[in-house]
Amino acid sequence: MEARSSFGAMSELELTPERMREMGYQAVDRLVERIAGLEDLPAWQGTTREAMRRRLAGADPERPTAFGALLDELFDSVLPYGTSTDHPRFLAFIPSCPTWPGILGDLIAAGSGIYPGTWIGSSGYAALELEVLGWFKEWLGYPEDSAGLLMSGGSMATLAALVTARATRLGAEPWSGVIYASSEAHSSVVRAARILGFPDDRIRILEADRGFRLSPSALAEAVAADRERGLRPFFAAAAAGSTSTGAVDPLDELADVCEREGVWLHVDAAYGGFAVLTEPGRALLRGLDRADSITLDPHKWLFQPFEAGCLMVRRGRELVSAFRVSGTYLQDTELSDAGAPDDAEVNFGDRGPQLTRSARALKIWLSIRHFGLGRFRAEIEKGLALAERAAERIEASEALELVTGPLLGVVCFRSGGGEAEDAARVRRLLDSGIGMVSSTRVGGEYVMRLCIMNHRTRWEDVERVIEELERPAGPGTITVAGAS
Numbered sequence: 001m002e003a004r005s006s007f008g009a010m011s012e013l014e015l016t017p018e019r020m021r022e023m024g025y026q027a028v029d030r031l032v033e034r035i036a037g038l039e040d041l042p043a044w045q046g047t048t049r050e051a052m053r054r055r056l057a058g059a060d061p062e063r064p065t066a067f068g069a070l071l072d073e074l075f076d077s078v079l080p081y082g083t084s085t086d087h088p089r090f091l092a093f094i095p096s097c098p099t100w101p102g103i104l105g106d107l108i109a110a111g112s113g114i115y116p117g118t119w120i121g122s123s124g125y126a127a128l129e130l131e132v133l134g135w136f137k138e139w140l141g142y143p144e145d146s147a148g149l150l151m152s153g154g155s156m157a158t159l160a161a162l163v164t165a166r167a168t169r170l171g172a173e174p175w176s177g178v179i180y181a182s183s184e185a186h187s188s189v190v191r192a193a194r195i196l197g198f199p200d201d202r203i204r205i206l207e208a209d210r211g212f213r214l215s216p217s218a219l220a221e222a223v224a225a226d227r228e229r230g231l232r233p234f235f236a237a238a239a240a241g242s243t244s245t246g247a248v249d250p251l252d253e254l255a256d257v258c259e260r261e262g263v264w265l266h267v268d269a270a271y272g273g274f275a276v277l278t279e280p281g282r283a284l285l286r287g288l289d290r291a292d293s294i295t296l297d298p299h300k301w302l303f304q305p306f307e308a309g310c311l312m313v314r315r316g317r318e319l320v321s322a323f324r325v326s327g328t329y330l331q332d333t334e335l336s337d338a339g340a341p342d343d344a345e346v347n348f349g350d351r352g353p354q355l356t357r358s359a360r361a362l363k364i365w366l367s368i369r370h371f372g373l374g375r376f377r378a379e380i381e382k383g384l385a386l387a388e389r390a391a392e393r394i395e396a397s398e399a400l401e402l403v404t405g406p407l408l409g410v411v412c413f414r415s416g417g418g419e420a421e422d423a424a425r426v427r428r429l430l431d432s433g434i435g436m437v438s439s440t441r442v443g444g445e446y447v448m449r450l451c452i453m454n455h456r457t458r459w460e461d462v463e464r465v466i467e468e469l470e471r472p473a474g475p476g477t478i479t480v481a482g483a484s
């Protein structure tokens with residue numbers, strides 16, 4: 001078949017600098033318009049699969065389409081459907097509200113032709129990622145010889161922590177290993193164990209205590225019982241900010257048990273970890289620095305765009321020896337890196353499951369350097385303070401009762417009218433587009449839950465959402481935000 005373009009001609013996929021600028025400005029304009037108008041947009045806009053199929057029908061990938069028309073299609077007919085996690089009244093699940101420099105960081109990362117898997121592919125960038133990881137070490141109180149890497153999110157970080165612990169503690173005989181977590185642990189812990197092939201009977205889910213925390217004595221008892229059965233307890237996952245209630249497990253006491261028993265202590269601080277930047281957060285997270293590994297999610301309470309997760313490992317060499325596998329086709333990337341985490345050229349592909357990866361440190365570096373850490377600290381403090389005020393407001397409410405919190409930005413509450421009534425209130429708020437909260441179960445009971453960690457959220461936003469949830473759900477009160 002004859003080639004369509006002749007050799008030597010300009011690539012058919014190349015654009016002139018003028019055209020690139022023009023398209024960039026168009027895309028940036030649409031993004032800025034959306035963010036500036038968020039207040040007036042619904043926090044959630046529902047749709048059906050069929051309606052989306054209709055909206056997207058007729059697209060012919062063989063035919064070129066004007067960039068402006070495609071932006072219209074995306075911004076008008078595709079992207080508005082679903083949640084806006086950066087909306088000031090999106091208080092559901094774990095919100096993510098990226099800063100503008102962080103958003104631009106992702107654009108620069110994609111447009112800079114760097115290859116963040118190896119040192120030769122991205123020496124400048126790799127040094128930047130080391131710099132960012134160095135900040136995290138300092139914030140966490142981790143030692144100099146700790147090491148980490150940026151990953152897609154908390155789930156992958158916990159998976160990589162389990163790989164590292166398995167390689168370090170179980171070596172060639174992994175199948176007698178036992179993993180421990182509390183009933184409040186995030187599902188990513190069990191998923192990581194399953195991915196790695198641990199059968200369900202090697203995963204102990206220990207009933208959380210009355211404060212929804214992993215009990216050190218329950219852990220010690222379970223470890224002893226498994227030892228008696230001839231098994232090898234090796235990994236305990238604690239939470240520093242559980243997803244349902246924000247509870248922080250007793251990290252110091254758990255570290256004592258784990259040290260005594262030779263069990264790897266992993267702390268899932270995916271959303272709560274960055275509270276160490278604040279004084280109250282540091283007090284709550286006491287003992288975090290004793291963990292063998294830590295999951296952090298900068299795309300949660302460090303205000304970064306998805307994806308930005310992070311694994312930190314206390315003894316960095318253990319991370320490298322768990323993941324490092326060489327290939328002849330990579331021989332040109334072997335400079336002086338001897339696997340030392342800090343004093344040699346680092347191939348980030350040696351620290352995790354991905355070789356080719358995106359340059360996630362860029363957005364973190366750019367946003368923190370631009371604003372200065374103080375502004376991030378202030379916004380985390382604001383989240384903590386807003387949650388406290390929300391809890392007081394709920395306690396004072398005649399229509400609502402506080403169930404848990406405030407704990408690291410999370411407040412759980414109910415109306416007293418039962419699950420169906422509260423679920424209807426949550427749904428009505430969702431359908432109204434005014435805001436969004438999610439629900440969970442505390443001690444088996446349905447509760448409504450506020451998660452306040454969006455820097456765009458002000459007290460009036462929280463109050464408006466609480467006021468909506470105070471009103472009994474009744475027929476005729478639902479106004480649907482464009483659910484078609």
Ligand SMILES: Cc1ncc(COP(=O)(O)O)c(C=O)c1O
Binds near residue numbers: 152239309
């Ligand atoms: C405590 C905790 N751990 C882990 C995760 C999973 O993180 P990711 O969604 O980034 O994989 C979450 C997500 O909300 C979480 O809250």
